[in-house]
Amino acid sequence: AQKITQTQPGMFVQEKEAVTLDCTYDTSDQSYGLFWYKQPSSGEMIFLIYQGSYDEQNATEGRYSLNFQKARKSANLVISASQLGDSAMYFCAMREGDDYKLSFGAGTTVTVRA
């Protein structure tokens, strides 16, 4: 079964607007971490934000925030005030309990329009 599901293959957003990228996950572990990475066209994987399963507050890092809804098993990434440099592929990933592996979704391509 797919551990991480990202249902939006591609999205367009106008510069300076906010965009929400969907991520749902599947785990029976009580302890898990959710991560978002950005992959620009240059190819590197850049860590953006982390949310732990026991964290009560939604994580925020600058213009990135994570809308964590534990009961619904969703961890959506919100990018506020989009910039042209935000155009990239975005991956949601999860680590469960003692498992070292990061399970990745298929990614969402974001294109920011001027």
Place this chain on the structure above:
Amino acid sequence: NAGVTQTPKFQVLKTGQSMTLQCAQDMNHEYMSWYRQDPGMGLRLIHYSVGAGITDQGEVPNGYNVSRSTTEDFPLRLLSAAPSQTSVYFCASSLRGDYTDTQYFGPGTRLTVL
């Protein structure tokens, strides 16, 4: 701090050839890992190491070999390259091995097997 470095950036091999992808980190991280990324997919774990002298298999280990003789280096060996190993390979490192710990990625090696 260079972070995680990988060489080479690009490589073309013929079927049956062998080669070693290099990975090094200067953050004194205990945990290191190798992932592969195929088109339209997230990353999948090949092998990982929890410290010098200790390695373990990930979800797609066949055709690859690893060893870890120092904390800094974690090379990935392709024993007899096959076209199915055409992919982008990422090395990652993290300080700890638990689900709260962020994995930081190198810039990737794009490998083509003809």
